[in-house]
Amino acid sequence: MTQSMRVTYREALRQGLRDALLQDPRVFVMGEDVGRYGGTYAVTKGLLEEFGEERIRDTPLSESAFVGAGIGAALNGMRPIVEVMTVNFSFLALDQIVNNAATLRHMSGGQLSVPVVIRMTTGGGRQLAAQHSHSLEGWYAHVPGLRILTPATHEDARGMLLSAVLDPDPVLIFEHALLLNVEGDIDEQSHPVDIDRAAVRRSGRDVSLITYGGTLGKTLAAASALAQAGIDAEVLDLRTLRPLDTAAIVATVGKTRRAVIVDEGWRSGSISAEIMARINEHAFYDLDAPVARVCSEEVPLPYPQHLEEAALPQVDKIVHAARRVSAGRA
Amino acid sequence: MTALTPVEARQLLWQMTRIRRFEEKCIELYSAGKIRGFMHLYNGEEAIAAAVMPELRDDDNVLATYREHGHALARGVPANAVMAELFGKREGCSRGRGGSMHLFDVSRRFFGGNAIVAGALPMAAGFGLADRLRKQDHVTACFFGEGAVAEGNFHESANLAALWKLPVLFLCENNLYAMGTAIERSEADTDLCEKARSYRMRAEPVDGMGVLAVRDAARDAVDYVRRGNGPMFLELKTYRFRAHSMFDPELYRSKAEVDGWKKRCPIDRFRREGIAAGLFGAADLADIERRIDAEIEAAVAYAEAGTWEPVEQLTDDVYARRPVEDGSSR
Numbered sequence: 001m002t003q004s005m006r007v008t009y010r011e012a013l014r015q016g017l018r019d020a021l022l023q024d025p026r027v028f029v030m031g032e033d034v035g036r037y038g039g040t041y042a043v044t045k046g047l048l049e050e051f052g053e054e055r056i057r058d059t060p061l062s063e064s065a066f067v068g069a070g071i072g073a074a075l076n077g078m079r080p081i082v083e084v085m086t087v088n089f090s091f092l093a094l095d096q097i098v099n100n101a102a103t104l105r106h107m108s109g110g111q112l113s114v115p116v117v118i119r120m121t122t123g124g125g126r127q128l129a130a131q132h133s134h135s136l137e138g139w140y141a142h143v144p145g146l147r148i149l150t151p152a153t154h155e156d157a158r159g160m161l162l163s164a165v166l167d168p169d170p171v172l173i174f175e176h177a178l179l180l181n182v183e184g185d186i187d188e189q190s191h192p193v194d195i196d197r198a199a200v201r202r203s204g205r206d207v208s209l210i211t212y213g214g215t216l217g218k219t220l221a222a223a224s225a226l227a228q229a230g231i232d233a234e235v236l237d238l239r240t241l242r243p244l245d246t247a248a249i250v251a252t253v254g255k256t257r258r259a260v261i262v263d264e265g266w267r268s269g270s271i272s273a274e275i276m277a278r279i280n281e282h283a284f285y286d287l288d289a290p291v292a293r294v295c296s297e298e299v300p301l302p303y304p305q306h307l308e309e310a311a312l313p314q315v316d317k318i319v320h321a322a323r324r325v326s327a328g329r330a
Numbered sequence: 331m332t333a334l335t336p337v338e339a340r341q342l343l344w345q346m347t348r349i350r351r352f353e354e355k356c357i358e359l360y361s362a363g364k365i366r367g368f369m370h371l372y373n374g375e376e377a378i379a380a381a382v383m384p385e386l387r388d389d390d391n392v393l394a395t396y397r398e399h400g401h402a403l404a405r406g407v408p409a410n411a412v413m414a415e416l417f418g419k420r421e422g423c424s425r426g427r428g429g430s431m432h433l434f435d436v437s438r439r440f441f442g443g444n445a446i447v448a449g450a451l452p453m454a455a456g457f458g459l460a461d462r463l464r465k466q467d468h469v470t471a472c473f474f475g476e477g478a479v480a481e482g483n484f485h486e487s488a489n490l491a492a493l494w495k496l497p498v499l500f501l502c503e504n505n506l507y508a509m510g511t512a513i514e515r516s517e518a519d520t521d522l523c524e525k526a527r528s529y530r531m532r533a534e535p536v537d538g539m540g541v542l543a544v545r546d547a548a549r550d551a552v553d554y555v556r557r558g559n560g561p562m563f564l565e566l567k568t569y570r571f572r573a574h575s576m577f578d579p580e581l582y583r584s585k586a587e588v589d590g591w592k593k594r595c596p597i598d599r600f601r602r603e604g605i606a607a608g609l610f611g612a613a614d615l616a617d618i619e620r621r622i623d624a625e626i627e628a629a630v631a632y633a634e635a636g637t638w639e640p641v642e643q644l645t646d647d648v649y650a651r652r653p654v655e656d657g658s659s660r
Contacts, residue, residue, distance in 0.1 A: 072458075108428065112441070
């Protein structure tokens with residue numbers, strides 16, 4: 001019987017890193033300011049003191065070199081966990097991630113394995129403007145060979161790290177910055193979690209709200225508001241954007257016959273577009289209404305609070321979209 | 331120069347000649363349509379791979395570029411498997427999936443075959459990091475052209491390797507042209523060793539057309555790196571006799587320049603020197619040619635007899651664990 005404990009999302013991530021470091025001597029952590037500074041977002045605070053400089057490695061501001069070094073170390077028998085400060089900075093290492101990590105197993109005829117974990121923060125809402133706020137996990141989800149994880153709960157924030165380290169393929173973990181201070185419960189015992197399947201976070205009959213990562217909280221809040229208006233929403237947390245759990249998407253749409261996708265990414269060419277396409281391919285005849293989306297507005301995220309709020313998915317927009325989709329319900 | 335035995339002399343001459351004959355056969359097969367895609371030949375540069383590889387141990391790591399037929403052969407990847415790979419056959423060293431630019435053989439710790447200029451350098455740092463963390467005395471040998479020195483990845487990786495004293499041997503094959511751009515048209519400072527030294531890395535220029543000069547420099551450098559002194563950089567001054575790839579009309583350099591360099595052919599030169607020194611005679615030369623002819627003929631027959639990977643296996647090896655639901659079935 002396990003006890004649960006109350007932690008912030010940040011602490012859950014840190015606990016996940018500790019679990020991995022304690023379980024496997026091949027695991028080490030590297031990235032900008034993960035050691036002395038204690039982590040840009042304080043996720044790695046205290047790890048340097050606990051595990052030492054060999055395993056908690058501060059790197060120069062050389063995203064391509066240290067992400068590539070993580071890939072090389074993984075090819076050579078280690079289990080590196082690389083921290084990139086934010087998704088926008090990860091583009092400096094895009095070549096290493098897309099041209100090397102994602103391709104090497106297939107291109108080598110199955111000889112190579114790249115068990116690297118690359119973590120980064122994602123998402124807006126902190127008035128950090130257009131080079132620190134975007135949600136581009138959907139871009140990475142385009143690439144075969146990568147696993148894309150978006151932990152939205154505390155249990156996933158911790159458990160996905162261990163699961164990612166155990167996975168033989170490159171895994172990218174996107175941690176929404178607004179979640180870091182949010183409190184929630186996790187088991188005292190460490191354990192890996194399933195990283196193949198989506199999870200229903202709220203069961204409902206009338207409309208499916210499909211989301212992941214940082215917008216799960218807003219989506220659940222929208223579901224509560226909808227309940228007061230007599231609409232019973234189901235909330236599906238995708239958890240993993242690649243491979244995408246198509247069966248879970250089809251199942252929830254088959255049940256409610258209506259769907260709204262909530263995605264902090266831009267709408268054009270996005271993961272929300274992919275989900276709509278899958279619904280179209282697999283569940284077209286189950287639908288009672290066109291599928292709707294709530295995405296970020298198609299602008300670089302602006303600095304002023306009122307404009308940033310207007311650009312991001314918000315509870316009222318989700319409620320509005322769900323009501324529109326539910327209009328004319330039998 | 332350290333002592334040279336007749337056995338070693340014959341081995342070096344054989345390896346260089348073997349690579350040359352292999353490349354000449356590739357031209358023929360390319361014209362016949364048996365080999366497709368981009369193909370970059372090593373003619374003129376053979377002394378480097380032929381003389382560096384014997385200085386490495388089986389447990390060392392080798393990373394190379396898209397001009398790597400010679401490196402693969404010299405590292406011990408069987409000519410059969412290389413030729414079958416060029417044909418795209420399942421019996422190739424990458425199961426036919428990589429082709430000319432992506433030769434892999436993990437059993438010989440030959441890790442590609444990278445077609446992004448400087449793309450392997452960050453990974454080489456990671457290989458070195460993994461060995462350092464596990465206290466292994468392995469050397470990671472990373473080959474690249476002088477064009478890579480213009481890439482950020484060179485500078486980031488050189489800095490990281492020097493900062494962390496990683497056991498990486500950077501082998502820069504300076505053939506004076508990055509595709510069609512002469513080095514003086516792309517580098518503000520054409521002294522490449524100076525760039526490496528600016529990262530506090532030991533660096534030496536080497537006559538890449540002299541197989542014994544390469545051997546001596548490589549022997550010293552491998553020993554230096556293996557002893558834990560950190561990385562080292564060798565600039566191997568060489569020239570490619572053929573065009574950049576099979577699609578290059580060679581408008582950027584004169585025939586006189588190419589002919590001038592051909593007079594410095596590393597194979598002709600070593601043959602002359604060896605005969606003069608009594609290291610090999612006419613019978614040895616004939617024997618070398620005979621063995622090479624037989625090996626290449628067998629390799630072509632092996633590749634011809636090879637099989638195509640069944641289309642049903644197209645998506646194998648994208649992930650170690652095949653995704654539960656990837657939506658690609660419809």
